[in-house]
Amino acid sequence: MPLTAPTAPTAEPEHQQNTNDLPDATVAPLESHTNSSEDISPPLHRGARMIVLLSVVSPPLALIAAMWLAWGNGFSPIDLALFAGMYLLCGLGITVGLHRYFTHKSFDCPRWVKCGLGITASMSCQGDLFWWCAVHRQHHQHSDEEHDPHSPNIGSDSRIKRFLYSHFGWLFDIEQPDLERYVPDLISDKDLRFINRLFPLWVALGLAIPTVLGGVITGTWAGALTGLLWGGIIRIGLEHHVTWSVNSVCHIWGKQPYESRDHSRNNPIVGVLALGEGWHNNHHAFPTSARHGLAWWQFDATWVAIRLMSFVGMAKNIKTPTNERMDRSRKVASERS
Numbered sequence: 001m002p003l004t005a006p007t008a009p010t011a012e013p014e015h016q017q018n019t020n021d022l023p024d025a026t027v028a029p030l031e032s033h034t035n036s037s038e039d040i041s042p043p044l045h046r047g048a049r050m051i052v053l054l055s056v057v058s059p060p061l062a063l064i065a066a067m068w069l070a071w072g073n074g075f076s077p078i079d080l081a082l083f084a085g086m087y088l089l090c091g092l093g094i095t096v097g098l099h100r101y102f103t104h105k106s107f108d109c110p111r112w113v114k115c116g117l118g119i120t121a122s123m124s125c126q127g128d129l130f131w132w133c134a135v136h137r138q139h140h141q142h143s144d145e146e147h148d149p150h151s152p153n154i155g156s157d158s159r160i161k162r163f164l165y166s167h168f169g170w171l172f173d174i175e176q177p178d179l180e181r182y183v184p185d186l187i188s189d190k191d192l193r194f195i196n197r198l199f200p201l202w203v204a205l206g207l208a209i210p211t212v213l214g215g216v217i218t219g220t221w222a223g224a225l226t227g228l229l230w231g232g233i234i235r236i237g238l239e240h241h242v243t244w245s246v247n248s249v250c251h252i253w254g255k256q257p258y259e260s261r262d263h264s265r266n267n268p269i270v271g272v273l274a275l276g277e278g279w280h281n282n283h284h285a286f287p288t289s290a291r292h293g294l295a296w297w298q299f300d301a302t303w304v305a306i307r308l309m310s311f312v313g314m315a316k317n318i319k320t321p322t323n324e325r326m327d328r329s330r331k332v333a334s335e336r337s
Contacts, residue, residue: 056168059237066229069222078217082210082231088275090206091239093120095275095302096309102186103133106290107306107318111191118195123206125236126243128199130186134177139247140287143262149174150247153263167248168240207232242273250280258285259332266298276300285329286321294326 066079097117100106109117118129126132135149142148152159152166165173179187186192195202207228214227245267254265258281270278271293277283279292279300286294293300309315 056171056240059233059240062229062233063237066226066234069226069229076218076223076226078214078223079226079230082214082227083235086206086210086231086235087239089120090124090235091242091275092302092305093117093122094124094126094239094243095277096305097121098126098129098132099136099277100290100302100306102129102192103136104288105319106288107310107315109309109315110313113309113314115191115195118192119202119205122195122199122202123209124239125203125206126240129192129196130179130183131177133186134179134182135174137182138177140284143260143264143284144251145262149177151263152248152251163248163252166251167244170247206236210235242270243277245270246274246277246280250278254278254281256281256333258282258326258329259336260284268298272299272301276302286325288319289321290315290318291320294321 070076098121101109101114101117102121121132122129127135139148139150144151144153146154148154150166150170152162155162155165157165210231211224211228214231215221215224217223249270250265250267251263252265254267256263256265260281262284264280264284266281267278270280272278276292276299279294279298282294282298283289283292290306291300291303292298293303306315306318310318
């Protein structure tokens with residue numbers, strides 16, 4: 001498919017609501033849909049959930065194995081390169097793909113880019129594409145309220161219990177979201193339905209790539225094994241905890257320069273580790289913005305990637321908030337503080 005001409009970022013249009021600022025697929029009232037997610041991809045959601053839950057347990061075990069293998073031999077630069085490369089590839093699949101493109105429609109892209117983002121995002125093993133986006137749209141609609149799937153600010157349990165629940169406990173408790181209600185735009189796309197159904201295959205691919213590269217580069221089975229551990233399983237574990245920290249840490253610790261009607265906060269540590277996702281108050285104030293690091297010093301690796309994509313026709317019609325809208329939001333936030 002030919003590349004389209006790059007275009008400059010466009011200002012994000014005005015909206016009446018901030019936290020419910022979802023893309024064209026408007027979320028319908030709770031009573032207007034029945035949950036027919038099983039009709040869309042029948043048995044896969046159970047298998048997808050099992051894969052995600054196994055990914056919670058396996059990375060610590062893989063880390064122990066990797067430390068044992070490295071004992072006396074040190075940490076190979078090849079292992080580091082495979083870890084970093086896969087972290088960026090799959091991490092940008094999450095942030096550029098699952099979050100800013102599929103969930104919030106922050107920019108447009110050609111079909112081949114859409115498919116590539118869907119595959120690399122699925123390689124992160126954070127749940128199939130439809131499930132991830134549906135849960136995130138539900139989070140935005142009910143942020144820090146009763147139906148928020150992973151808020152640390154609701155409930156009567158202790159603060160530590162609420163933190164742990166929002167970090168990963170919710171994965172063991174969450175119900176299948178109503179896909180027809182939350183992601184009708186995505187399930188109507190035949191390319192995405194194909195990618196979504198093959199979620200286990202993409203997870204396997206995300207493990208196979210560093211395994212094969214590690215074996216080929218070193219010429220040893222040991223290199224293949226450490227490639228699997230560092231570029232595959234351990235990378236999945238770290239990426240999971242970084243993403244979960246956006247749900248937990250960034251709704252407890254940090255600053256709130258903008259009005260967002262919830263407890264979302266900007267956390268610089270998570271901002272760097274999560275490739276820009278930790279500027280979470282910015283994001284909740286302006287959900288459809290492709291840029292989360294709105295200040296010059298708020299490094300946003302995902303925004304850098306999207307801008308680079310725009311230079312070669314891989315992204316266009318990029319949405320960002322206007323200066324006037326940011327000023328108004330800052331003023332409301334300062335008046336409430």
